[in-house]
Amino acid sequence: MNYRMVSLYDFCLTPNICMLKPMIIDGHNYSLVLELEKRYVVPCTVTRLMNRICASLGTTLDVTLNYSNSIFREVNVNSSKEENMIKLPIVLSVLNKPYIFFPTASPKKNHNTWILWQNFRGHSLIGKQGIGLHFKNDVYTEEQISFTTLSRQQYYASILYFRHMDNMLQQHYAESVLATVRNELFLVP
Template sequence: MSKKNHQLLSYTVCSNTYALLPYIDGHRNWTRVIEDRSEFIVEESVYKIISSSCRFYRGSLESATLYSQKAIRVKHKPPVIIGEYYGSPLIFFPTHSPKNRDSVWFNFDAVELIDSEDTIKGSLVHLSNGISVPLDVSPIALRNQHSFAGSLRRFFRNSQQIHKQQMVYLTKRRYPPRAQHPMD
């Protein structure tokens, strides 16, 4: 990866974003972004990218965290819905506390497999684009994080279904068929 040709000043997470990894350049904390078909460096921290992406989708990381904590009852390192992308939740989960500069964030939909890695005493996260990310994090902890993200998706989908059913009910009650006028 040529740093000179692939460096951005800011970035917004989207469905093509697979992982955000800390990238230390001297004393600066930047981000290595892995997308479905590309990889590049962004001159912002992972935390700042996650926070600003939540704002882009008309929310905040704080409100996304509270929603997740309430929905799936996970207080420590909960996955978050960064935004809704064409009706689907854009769910990311962290490997550490969100403000921790070593935290890596993964797109729930991009993770194919979480393997144990004996050579690094940690995990190897296989992404759906064929890239594998080695981490010094327990595979059990990562699998739990991934599972929590799946629970958050189910909660979100169930909430969508309930909302749709309520809207159909309200629409039927609010707008009954129009009675015919006696002159018709």
């Protein structure tokens, strides 16, 4: 298949992304970017691409994974409070708009694919090993992903989204109360 090539430094996070998938072309690692309207490749691993996305937002993949772990420790999804989960979704925020990506494998593995939860619409079984992935705008692709893993990741992504939004609302409320208190303290009678 011939895909348009986009430089790592020309790539940017958009709400149109559906999936970031590793692929090998002529023995080199590339990332296939599946968007709502187009498909193209970036000449780097998916992990490097995710690190680039995180860096452009002032964070790192490790920090986003630590944030996810803290959220899931709060909701007691882990069996042990000290245990870190390895296949957690991550949240990336741009101007208070969260992007929730969930991995299909351990996030730093070369074969891991990242799926943007907000554009994912569901899946269908294809034979014994295949899964059809359905996204917005009738975007469709077939992958070799475990049904159990995909279902669990969708569930975790929804928990992360709602917990993150709750945290944002609590922070906004706390800042609003603090601003009101400051204004009332410094008012001259």
